[in-house]
Amino acid sequence: LAKAAVTIDHIAETAEIGKGTIYKHFKSKDAVCARLEMEHDKLLRDELQRIDPHLGLIPRIRAFIKLMWRHHMENRELQGISQYCEMRASALKLSADFAEEYKAVKEAIEGIAVSLIREGVEKGIFSSRQKEYLMLSGWGAIIGTVRLFWNGNYPDIDQEAYLDYLCDFILKGFMNADGSAHPR
Secondary structure, X not given: OOHHHOOHHHHHHHHOOOHHHHXXXXXXXXXXXXXXXXXXXXXXXXXXXXXXXXXXXXXXXXXXXXXXXXHHHOOHHHHXXXXXXXXXXXXXXXXXXXXXXXXXXHHHHHHHHHHHHHXXXXXXXXXXXXXXXXXXXXXXXXXXXXXXXXXXXXXXXXXXXHHHHHHHHHHHHHEOOOOOOOOO
């Protein structure tokens, strides 16, 4: 359900509470949407933080990609809200404390990805391209294919088999230009 289609009346009806109760706890519809997204992202952050740090780099990145994929595939209903919040992050009407917490959760997820990429670059496994380029290309591959599956494209493809392929595809894109990995 797109954020624009959601009203406080709809939220109150779904939650079986009065509109006044919602406004007692939230300043605006933006605050409700941002809270939903943030709580969802906290669950993702916690899952990502539980990836076994004793695994090698490549298995940790594969685990990261798979968690991101599943998080988005299994929670389609929140993605419209999430996209809205991300597009309007600076314009959302949030209290200063909540805005800080919201930003911290986003940064924590991004920080996990950046630390994995940085480790790969430092070990000489990944290209020394800008880390943002690597992160953006991996993120784009995950989100783009999630949306293709949501839209009903490729209904005959085994999603679990595809997810293994997606991990290989992203990792290959991260490798050195000659396709080699030179661990240090």
